[in-house]
Amino acid sequence: MKKVAIIGAGISGLFFASLLRQSSNYETTIYEKNNSINLEEGYGIQLSVNSIKLLNKIGFQNLNSAHQFNPKKIDFYSLLKKNKICDLDISKFNTEEAKYTTLQRSILVKFLKEKLPSNLMQYNKIVSKINSTTENINLTFEDKSSARCDYLVISDGIFSSTKSLILNRDIKPKYFNAIAIRGTINKEDIKNSIDSSNISLFLGSNFHSVIYPVNKGNTLNFIGILRKNLSEDQLEGYSLFDDKNFLSSIISNLSNQIDQNILDNLKNIRCFPIFISQKIFTPKQKNIFLIGDAFFTFLPTFAQGASQSIEAAFELYESFKNGIDEFTNQRIKRIKMINRRSKFNYFTFHLSNPFMTFFRDLIIKQLVKNKKFIDNYLGKIYKN
Numbered sequence: 001m002k003k004v005a006i007i008g009a010g011i012s013g014l015f016f017a018s019l020l021r022q023s024s025n026y027e028t029t030i031y032e033k034n035n036s037i038n039l040e041e042g043y044g045i046q047l048s049v050n051s052i053k054l055l056n057k058i059g060f061q062n063l064n065s066a067h068q069f070n071p072k073k074i075d076f077y078s079l080l081k082k083n084k085i086c087d088l089d090i091s092k093f094n095t096e097e098a099k100y101t102t103l104q105r106s107i108l109v110k111f112l113k114e115k116l117p118s119n120l121m122q123y124n125k126i127v128s129k130i131n132s133t134t135e136n137i138n139l140t141f142e143d144k145s146s147a148r149c150d151y152l153v154i155s156d157g158i159f160s161s162t163k164s165l166i167l168n169r170d171i172k173p174k175y176f177n178a179i180a181i182r183g184t185i186n187k188e189d190i191k192n193s194i195d196s197s198n199i200s201l202f203l204g205s206n207f208h209s210v211i212y213p214v215n216k217g218n219t220l221n222f223i224g225i226l227r228k229n230l231s232e233d234q235l236e237g238y239s240l241f242d243d244k245n246f247l248s249s250i251i252s253n254l255s256n257q258i259d260q261n262i263l264d265n266l267k268n269i270r271c272f273p274i275f276i277s278q279k280i281f282t283p284k285q286k287n288i289f290l291i292g293d294a295f296f297t298f299l300p301t302f303a304q305g306a307s308q309s310i311e312a313a314f315e316l317y318e319s320f321k322n323g324i325d326e327f328t329n330q331r332i333k334r335i336k337m338i339n340r341r342s343k344f345n346y347f348t349f350h351l352s353n354p355f356m357t358f359f360r361d362l363i364i365k366q367l368v369k370n371k372k373f374i375d376n377y378l379g380k381i382y383k384n
């Protein structure tokens with residue numbers, strides 16, 4: 001039996017562990033730095049059909065349907081002209097078994113966690129040293145304990161310190177000069193300004209926001225992405241993001257773009273800096289793998305971070321199962337494609353010049369009706 005150590009109990013690590021449990025060939029342990037898995041967070045997450053199809057392999061189709069939603073369309077709005085531009089049918093990629101799904105992130109993490117026996121998890125564990133040979137890997141943790149494994153799977157997220165350890169240099173993601181504003185809003189507070197059963201995408205100036213339902217109940221998720229230059233000093237320690245004055249200044253900055261009614265009714269508002277990976281790194285060792293945000297962190301403008309974390313975990317599992325070392329090359333191809341599209345979306349969603357936005361809106365109206373384009377632009381990602 002092969003021993004597999006997974007570092008980080010996020011979406012990718014938990015899903016990978018569940019897949020490994022389908023085979024009796026592996027003994028798996030997840031090492032998580034926190035003392036528990038955070039299930040408090042109420043913000044939403046979008047999962048496209050490519051990841052739902054894979055989650056169904058561990059029983060996601062049996063999750064209580066009241067805790068999820070299947071939006072059929074993305075409605076595009078112009079914040080500048082205060083009108084609806086057009087809509088895009090995302091349900092065309094759905095199958096009977098796998099539909100585009102929105103839900104609270106905590107529901108997804110809880111589902112993944114409950115698939116695993118509790119003795120598979122070890123909390124308060126941060127790797128401080130890794131010694132590897134082609135045969136096995138020795139891990140030393142900050143609490144001075146140690147473990148031996150045959151395979152090491154690194155899934156400790158965007159700020160992966162384990163990635164820096166195996167690559168022998170300090171690898172930091174890049175601040176993308178943008179911040180995310182997250183919150184929730186109740187359906188009745190939207191006052192019929194949008195169809196709250198769809199995903200509403202509002203294109204503004206150096207800003208875009210998205211509102212979507214996270215369950216069959218009353219709650220909608222709000223996320224806004226605002227271009228914002230911040231100095232290294234301001235980013236240091238992230239205390240700025242807990243500062244009420246900073247949050248107020250961001251909200252008042254948005255009041256000239258977002259409907260005041262929406263701003264007034266937003267709850268649980270928080271701001272986060274947006275970091276992305278600068279480069280793709282791959283471990284030289286054949287028994288060490290990166291998955292999820294630790295491998296590559298995308299901009300959130302294609303809503304593919306979690307879906308790609310799930311895909312990467314599945315591809316790695318398949319390559320374990322079939323004994324074929326195709327994982328890294330396939331993954332890099334897909335990362336590059338999605339990264340280009342996420343950056344292109346960011347560029348088009350944030351245009352501020354009225355001349356440019358006029359043409360952008362005209363082009364989007366045409367493209368959403370163009371089957372060939374949609375099959376290529378979305379289909380290549382949604383149909384894995």
Ligand SMILES: Cc1cc2nc3c(=O)[nH]c(=O)nc-3n(C[C@H](O)[C@H](O)[C@H](O)COP(=O)(O)OP(=O)(O)OC[C@H]3O[C@@H](n4cnc5c(N)ncnc54)[C@H](O)[C@@H]3O)c2cc1C
Nearest residue numbers: 008009010011012033046156157180292293304305306307
């Ligand atoms: C604003 C925003 C909106 C997003 N919206 C979407 C969306 O709608 N759809 C979508 O698909 N994706 C979305 N994403 C991306 C998605 O959340 C991430 O891609 C996904 O959570 C990555 O999963 P992961 O398992 O790689 O990492 P994470 O979920 O970050 O988990 C990492 C885990 O590792 C642990 N850890 C960290 N360091 C260590 C260490 N040294 N040792 C041990 N454990 C450690 C952490 O505590 C955590 O439990 C969004 C991201 C942002 C920023």
